[in-house]
Amino acid sequence: MNTTTLKKISEVLGISISTASRALKNHPDISEKTKAKVIELAQTLDYEPNANAIHLRTNNNRLLGIVVPSISNFFYDAFIAAIEEEARQQGYSVMILQSGDNAEVEANNLKLLRQNRVCGVFACITPTTTQMQPFEKLLAMQIPVVFFDKVPDYANCIRISIADAEAASMAATALNEAGIKKVLAIFGNPAMSITKKRMQAFSNTIQFPKSCRLIHAHSFYEAYTLTKTHCSHKPLPEAVFCMSDEILTGTMKAILELGLQIPKQIKVIALSNGFFPQLYYPIITYVETSGYQLGKLSFHKMMACINGDRTSTELTVPCSIIKGGSL
Amino acid sequence: MNTTTLKKISEVLGISISTASRALKNHPDISEKTKAKVIELAQTLDYEPNANAIHLRTNNNRLLGIVVPSISNFFYDAFIAAIEEEARQQGYSVMILQSGDNAEVEANNLKLLRQNRVCGVFACITPTTTQMQPFEKLLAMQIPVVFFDKVPDYANCIRISIADAEAASMAATALNEAGIKKVLAIFGNPAMSITKKRMQAFSNTIQFPKSCRLIHAHSFYEAYTLTKTHCSHKPLPEAVFCMSDEILTGTMKAILELGLQIPKQIKVIALSNGFFPQLYYPIITYVETSGYQLGKLSFHKMMACINGDRTSTELTVPCSIIKGGSL
DNA sequence: AAAGCCCCTGCAAACGTTTGCGAAAATGTT
DNA sequence: AACATTTTCGCAAACGTTTGCAGGGGCTTT
Structure with missing residues (x-):
């Protein structure tokens, strides 16, 4: 060298x-x-x-860590992109680690971040994360942790997520206003708090809960098969509600396969990042849950923390309904 | 702390x-x-x-840099995911920077990587990159640079890309074998070398070039409108060839809108990363151009470089046709 | 002419490790 | 009992930078 x-x-x-x-x-x-x-x-x-020497001497490496289930995901990549953008502008660098939804890998990632003396961590926990110890170590080192999207049920931490309840509620309201009674509502993994929140808000808001069917799909493929079985025989549901992009794409595949016309034979509404709905015709009506906005908000909170703000809050990014032609 | x-x-x-x-x-x-x-x-x-101290002392930070146009892209995120996976397994960390297809930002990113004394850089250059100086500086510091996907026309560098010509050729062959004569072939930005390679190979291989129509779409939306105009009146093309996922999704939206049945009324084949084809029904037949595989191959070449291999090669990831039901 | 002051520059410690080398302590050998 | 050998450990330098402090030289002020 x-x-x-x-x-x-x-x-x-x-x-x-x-x-x-x-x-x-x-x-x-x-x-x-x-x-x-x-x-x-x-x-x-x-x-x-030499950045290393500077960091060692000044004890400030302007480095942020991100732990995310997967980079190649239509939600998290937008989140990461937002963080990276802001970070670079502010002279920070980011270190991105994938957990693969594996709690052990997650713990190792956090260790790596600690060893690199990052000055802040964004974390989206895995569904199986029970041990909060690796996170507590960070906090003990005065390193702020901003949980985003999949946040723990853990007291006194900073949680930033989509306005899950509000978003699901908005979708339900849209269904109500369209006079729809019979809805097939597909949610994700019931163990995740994000699912619980969305499901609860949805059922609280929907006008005719008894004529609705609420089911869970753990993957794209399961959303596909479940939609197929639920929509292959009469009477069809009037509409399908999809909790996420993953589910929406699975559902849409089934609808395409069954040759159902949207919105004539079946209506669709989803919570989505905004990319997938426009791929279809007609464009799917959705409530926007933007990973990009989530990233921006998370970053700003992180900056506040680094500058001394120690208040542990629960923030949400506001959401809005984007009308397509599927309802 | x-x-x-x-x-x-x-x-x-x-x-x-x-x-x-x-x-x-x-x-x-x-x-x-x-x-x-x-x-x-x-x-x-x-x-x-303290990782910083170790790095300073040992002059080996096991840190790799990636410069990519955008993280939130279905090709690059797979690439990044592959690199991150391998890197973590080998005890390396990655620093990911977005260029936003801006040559100046790219130069700044490279500077940052130099200052961090990364031990290797993966770079996908912007379409407007003309100054090779930032890259040469890296090489002068003995830091290997692996160009991937969008590679420069620059002598003696390491280039790793999709087997563009081969992939386009395979798709054309598949069309030939299906006895299809009238193809609407949609390519991307003609200024990009990747487009040129794919287009040339396609026209060289296709059996009835005169009955084909080769057009360019610069975006998802343009692919959508162009497909719509070309397929809204008889006689329809027998098949559509899409050079990329971006184009495929645009084309598919038009096909959905026009209500054309696949493969009965129109056939589809694409070059794709593999994610989008499965969203549709029937699954779109495609030649796989895998960002993930590209990442794996790039990483292995990088490891070789770090271990002393100084041969400047041009590698390509082999591609294969994945049969769906659209042909 | 002595004192005071401002400009400029260098010394040296510090950040947290790694590592070659030498030395003390323990053990083994005649 | 004297010596050789092994085991175990500490010293100190080095990585490249930042920064408090001191000091030398030139200038002005009484």
């Missing part, structure tokens, strides 16, 4: 390391003449400060 | 820092008794080695 350091610069110029250091950061103590000399030599020698 | 260091451990135990260090890495010089003592104290004090 042919790397030029402050030492090398100082030796060439016959000055001390500290002078070189100060010259490069435009310190008022240094004369313009030496500043010019140092800066020029630094240019020609392609000096690039 | 309430952080415990080797120094603290050594002070508590009345031993030297070096002994503590060696004890924790099971160095043979240290007696079992002291090892046990040190390890136990480290446990209870939650000692986590």
